Amino acid sequence: MIPAARRAVPGAGALPTGTGYAPCHHGEILQGVFLDGGVRRPGLVTLPMAGPGSRAEFVRRPGTAPQSITVVPAGRHKAAxxxxxxxxxxxxxxxxxxxxxxxxxxxxxxxxxxxxxxxxDVIAALRAVADSYAVRMAPGTVARLAVQAETASDPLMLDDGRPVLFAQREGRVLEVLGPALPPLVVVGCTLGGGAPVDTLSLPPDEVHDSDVRAWERLRGLLRRAVSTGDAALVGEVATASARRGQLVLGHPEFDALCAVARRAGAVGVQIAHSGAVAGVLFDPAATALRRRVRRCLHGLRAHGIPTTRTFTTSPALTAKELPDGPARRRGDRPAGPDTARRPARMPAL
Incomplete structure (x- = not known):
């Protein structure tokens, strides 16, 4: 924790106020149980997604009890x-x-x-409080507090863009896989009708040595994919991880999703292992990319799989260069508790 230069707050008697922001991700490329010094630890690698995010404003009220936190929208208990x-x-x-x-x-x-x-939400809240006190919170501190607040945390507090294998229940990096993921174009969609998933209600996996060996093999392949810039190998890893995830999630559309990806010439598919969002992954250097993406979109819709947005993981590929152009947003995130009670919808193309 590093004290920062204090900002001038306009207006006499104005209450100290801070703001914070955090991005989202598009589910996982890889999730499983991995070895860390011989010890099994759950870990994940998320698929970055620019655009949607959470913003927080925190207004300090000196003289009130430290635990006296009001939150809007009501029900965001983890952020509080x-x-x-x-x-x-x-x-x-x-x-x-x-x-x-x-x-x-x-x-x-x-x-x-x-x-x-x-x-x-949690990271934006942590950053807003830190900003109100004019201090800078190190990513490790953010991760530690995020895990305390919500039991497990995604690595959204890491801002340097490097893909990491992250121990979500401990809030620490198990491995930095390399400088950057190979560029990908992602056709987003939702499975299970877009119904939300309560991660705490998912049955625990029984993990065998053979499972850990399989996850470690995928970890090695992903490390190689990052070091060589191999988008096809990223797709192979993501598809294998998604297939293993179906042992718990059991999305009925998963086989159709994979079939559409194959017919469209995609490198693979990825899913959120604790949710309904999924993506068909393309190498942006592939020939006839626009045609491949259009074929994918038509195939998904023919199978009744709702499409959401097409985006890229590479800042070098601008929105104008995307096969279907920039995504159009459809409004703010619906207010509600930490787990929604009705299907949530992504902004559509």
Whole structure:
């Protein structure tokens, strides 16, 4: 925790206010149980997605109890817990007494699809509290508090763009896989009718040594894919991981999704292992990319699989160069509790 230069707050008597932001992801490329110094640890590698995110504003109210946190929209309990934890950390770092405050969250991440909406809320809240105290919170501290607030956390607090194998229940990086993922074009869609998934209700997996060996093999392949810039190998890893995820999720459309991807000339598919969002992955260097993407979109719709947006993981590929152009947003994220009670929808193309 590093004290930062204090910002001038306009207006006499204005309450100290801070803001924070965090992005989302598009589910996982790889998720399983991996070896860390011989110890089994759950871990994941997320698929980055620019655009949707959570924004937070925190207004400190000096003189109130540190646990007195109000949150809008109501029901964002994980973000409220995160704010209370951050107050204690940041007040100590700033040499100020801890106090409560008002937390307001806005954003456009659909809830319950496995895109890290709750983690995004939590990280935005942590950053807003830190900003209100004019301190900078290190990513490791953000990760630790995020896990305390929500039991498990996605690696959205890491801003350098490097793909990592992340121990979501411990809030730490198991391995940096390389400098950057190979560029991909992703045709997003939702499975299971887009119904939200309560991750806490999923049955626990029984993990055998053969499972760990399979996940470790995929880890090695993904490491090689990153080092060589091999989009096809990323697709192979993501598809294998998604197929293993179906042992728990059991999406009835999964085989159709894979068939559409093969016919369209995609390199593979990926899913959220704790949600309904999925993606068909293309190598942007492939010939006739626009035709491949159009064939994919038509195939998904023919199978009744709702499409969401087409995006790229590479900043070098601009929206104008995408096969179907930039995604159009359809409004703000619906207000609701940490797990939505009705299907959430992504902004559509």
């Amino acid at each position: 817990r995160a704010a209370a934890l951050a107050v204690t950390e940041c007040a100590h770092a700033a040499g100020l007494p801890p106090c409560g405050g008002d937390l307001r969250l806005t954003g456009d991440i659909p809830v319950g699809l496995g895109m890290g909406s709750s983690t995004s």
